[in-house]
Amino acid sequence: xxxxxxxxxxxxxxxxxxxxxxxxxxxxxxxxxxxxxxxxxxxxxxxxxxxxxxxxxxxxxxxxxxxxxxxxxxxxxxxxxxxxxxxxxxxxxxxxxxxxxxxxxxxxxxxxxxxxxxxxxxxxxxxxxxxxxxxxxxxxxxxxxxxxxxxxxxxxxxxxxxxxxx
Numbered sequence: 001x002x003x004x005x006x007x008x009x010x011x012x013x014x015x016x017x018x019x020x021x022x023x024x025x026x027x028x029x030x031x032x033x034x035x036x037x038x039x040x041x042x043x044x045x046x047x048x049x050x051x052x053x054x055x056x057x058x059x060x061x062x063x064x065x066x067x068x069x070x071x072x073x074x075x076x077x078x079x080x081x082x083x084x085x086x087x088x089x090x091x092x093x094x095x096x097x098x099x100x101x102x103x104x105x106x107x108x109x110x111x112x113x114x115x116x117x118x119x120x121x122x123x124x125x126x127x128x129x130x131x132x133x134x135x136x137x138x139x140x141x142x143x144x145x146x147x148x149x150x151x152x153x154x155x156x157x158x159x160x161x162x163x164x165x166x
Contacts, residue, residue, distance in 0.1 A: 055162050060155070080132035091112075112153060128146065
């Protein structure tokens with residue numbers, strides 16, 4: 001029997017709740033995990049697209065330098081060699097080395113025509129790309145038209161075709 005003179009004797013012990021467990025996590029953590037898992041491939045894709053765009057912008061920037069050189073009336077051989085080198089580097093950035101590196105003459109011009117679905121390289125102003133850089137100084141070339149054709153060709157290459165170097 002409990003003595004009624006001491007009211008503290010009638011109180012029961014305090015019962016602590018069970019400790020919270022780590023597993024299973026709350027719904028908010030599941031949602032956060034799903035968002036993070038979805039963000040990884042999206043972020044990777046955006047990063048690769050940005051790198052491809054940077055390569056394309058660099059090529060167009062170099063083309064602008066060649067356009068400025070043409071406007072400054074530099075030697076035609078310098079501009080033709082610069083365009084030829086730029087086009088080779090762009091081709092190597094877009095296709096496998098084995099498919100591009102060995103192309104010369106008409107095969108090279110046909111490859112360049114495939115960029116913009118045009119015949120400006122094989123049957124037009126692009127002919128000077130295979131003659132002027134190699135010493136044919138008698139060949140006349142309209143560099144403003146050639147620069148415009150090259151710019152259209154580079155801009156016509158789809159962004160997904162540009163390869164990101166590893």
